Amino acid sequence: MTPHERLVTRDGVMLPLGAKSFDTLIALMSRPNEVVSKWDLMGLVWPGMAVEESNLRFHIAALRKALGDGKDGARYITTLSGRGYCFVAPISQAGGQAEPRTASRVELPPVKLPNRLQRMVGRSDAIATVSDKLITSRFVTIVGPGGVGKTAAAVNLAYLASQSGLRTLLWDLDPQGAASWYLQAKEGEGGEKSLWKAGADLESAIQSTAYDKLNLVPADLHARHVDVWLRKDEGNGVLLEKLKTVSRRYDLAILDCPPSLSHLADNVFIAAELVLVPTVPTHLSLRALKTVIDYFAGLGYPRNTLKPFWSLADRRRLLHRMLIEQPPKLIKDVCKTVIPYASAIERMGEHRAPVEVFESYGYAAEAYRELWKEVNALLKKF
Numbered sequence: 001m002t003p004h005e006r007l008v009t010r011d012g013v014m015l016p017l018g019a020k021s022f023d024t025l026i027a028l029m030s031r032p033n034e035v036v037s038k039w040d041l042m043g044l045v046w047p048g049m050a051v052e053e054s055n056l057r058f059h060i061a062a063l064r065k066a067l068g069d070g071k072d073g074a075r076y077i078t079t080l081s082g083r084g085y086c087f088v089a090p091i092s093q094a095g096g097q098a099e100p101r102t103a104s105r106v107e108l109p110p111v112k113l114p115n116r117l118q119r120m121v122g123r124s125d126a127i128a129t130v131s132d133k134l135i136t137s138r139f140v141t142i143v144g145p146g147g148v149g150k151t152a153a154a155v156n157l158a159y160l161a162s163q164s165g166l167r168t169l170l171w172d173l174d175p176q177g178a179a180s181w182y183l184q185a186k187e188g189e190g191g192e193k194s195l196w197k198a199g200a201d202l203e204s205a206i207q208s209t210a211y212d213k214l215n216l217v218p219a220d221l222h223a224r225h226v227d228v229w230l231r232k233d234e235g236n237g238v239l240l241e242k243l244k245t246v247s248r249r250y251d252l253a254i255l256d257c258p259p260s261l262s263h264l265a266d267n268v269f270i271a272a273e274l275v276l277v278p279t280v281p282t283h284l285s286l287r288a289l290k291t292v293i294d295y296f297a298g299l300g301y302p303r304n305t306l307k308p309f310w311s312l313a314d315r316r317r318l319l320h321r322m323l324i325e326q327p328p329k330l331i332k333d334v335c336k337t338v339i340p341y342a343s344a345i346e347r348m349g350e351h352r353a354p355v356e357v358f359e360s361y362g363y364a365a366e367a368y369r370e371l372w373k374e375v376n377a378l379l380k381k382f
């Protein structure tokens, strides 16, 4: 299986699998030797949609036929009556258990470089406060309340972007440093000096990572005080100004933000061409989204540059299903991709790596690949 190309081959011959049959296979292979209930499977294959069980049976049958399940004693998918389905064939990932270094070899389909930014971003009065050097890289920022999957998205999207050929910089703006930790940032580098002090340069804080074309600005403990500092400075363009000093070296910069923003928000919003907001399908999370949207609109930014996506979606929960199926007006423009609740994403902490590196065949990896495609397409539009 070559998950990112959505291809299954035997002896070099492509097996005829429809999209949903492929999704079913991915969902089952994500939990090898585990019984996956029909309910869970339907949630993974048709996130947020009510479907008849017969649809699932149809795709299981199609899969078995295509795989040759049962022929010459080969077993792939077993049915456990009344409980669900289980993928029972042995799985190994090409290249063995992924070491971070091997990750650069993961081949993802070539993604056309986004068009170079031809215009300045942000409000004109704010722009007047920053220099007029041409920006060459695209900036995406991820904001939202605590624990909604911002860092998980930032790390996975940055990884996928870099592997598609874009020179990518991930800036960990959260002093908690989760993104830096996932990417195995080298400790002790960067020194005592805060990135936020006048004259401090971003370039010297940048580290390489285990992955080709992916660089990191690790979390800066001094960032705890960034708000005080930014307030004193009263400039909203400080962050953009810093980014611009390195922008020629990167095609894409992704900013992973802490949950509370205040003064940092103004800086981040000016810098970003696209603001992603992971949103859990709950009313509380929608309320938080509304706060971000209102603040964003209050600053005069176009609404279409703020894009929510469903995160931590659990189809077993009625509320999640209802909100995803019939999104309220506030979130009508939500990304098509739903990031499901997935144990593989939790296991990023165990592997300290993006999901693609250690479980590229799983549905979590698939979801991030889809999200990256959407984000990349949006960036090309702006």
Ligand SMILES: Nc1ncnc2c1ncn2[C@@H]1O[C@H](COP(=O)(O)OP(=O)(O)OP(=O)(O)O)[C@@H](O)[C@H]1O
Pocket: 144, 145, 146, 147, 148, 149, 150, 151, 152, 153, 174, 178, 257, 258, 259, 311, 312, 313, 339, 340, 341, 342, 343, 345, 346, 347, 349
């Ligand atoms: N789709 C998911 N499925 C399962 N677990 C997830 C998912 N997304 C994130 N998590 C887990 O939830 C926790 C919070 O995720 P993450 O750190 O990405 O959120 P965050 O929005 O960056 O949080 P913070 O506001 O603290 O920075 C982590 O333990 C992570 O492993």
Ligand SMILES: [Mg+2]
Pocket: 150, 151, 152, 174, 178, 256, 257, 258
């Ligand atoms: Mg985070």
